[in-house]
Amino acid sequence: MVDWFMEQQPIIRIGFLLSMVAIMALWEAFAPRRALTVGKAYRWVNNWGIVITGTLLTRVVFPAGAVGLAFFVESQGWGLLQVLDMPFWLAVLIAIVVLDFAVWAQHVMFHAIPALWRLHRMHHADLDFDLTTGLRFHPLEILLSFGIKAMVIVAIGAPALAVLFFEIILSSLALFNHSNVRIPTAIDRFLRLFIVTPDFHRVHHSWYPHETNSNFGFNLSLWDRMLGTYHAQPQDGHEGMTIGLNQFRDPSWERLDKMLIQPFIGPADSYPLNRRPETEDESEQVVRKASAGARRAGSK
16 A cells, blocks of 8 residues: 555645645635735736746756655665654654654744745745745745755655655645635634644734744644744734735735745845844834835835
């Protein structure tokens, strides 16, 4: 059975991805959480364009992918999980949890280091929040993220099956928790005890720095709760909150060509975690100050 999964893994991953896209798109159409501010067709064409660009670049640079790397690691007996005596199912479970924490920690790092924030902020510059936001990452960030994940796979000796499961879970939940869907409050309250829900993660896409620098999880919600980065609700409410950044407010920045050059445009000092405001008032002052700076930069 495991061998069959490994042989069919490209088809399985694409099948899960397309299924989740269809499910969340229908859910967004019939039960949206917020009204969109930019034309959906315009955003989707460009967001999917950046997804395809990043995917193709990753395949060129890392043709074997994460699962292929894990296959090689297993064959060489590298990594901690390959030398410890434990049941295979436990090694798979541990690898999935460790990889999830690594993604959380990497996400925090991309907010904490200004140079990395320049790459990551394109994800946050989306003026709306829907399923395509969950796949919208700058190609250079995707390459760097793959390199970090590869180091974790080698270090822990993650089984190939665990990496396959993790990749499916990560892409599926990223589509889910970035989606513009309405979930009853009681159900959301229960789900977010375990996983990241759309209302949980939407706070992270607020334009207030103290909210942007919270709720970093993609899969398990426990990391933010345990490590002090959990923010329950946006201060302006989910319907009233402003999505995006103080920079790149013009919808023209949603074009594929402009998304690709965003890391090289304007200041990068208004959101990084290492300059996190202490209070909400200070956070609002940062937004106003940086917005003025961004307007001046854009007018030059």
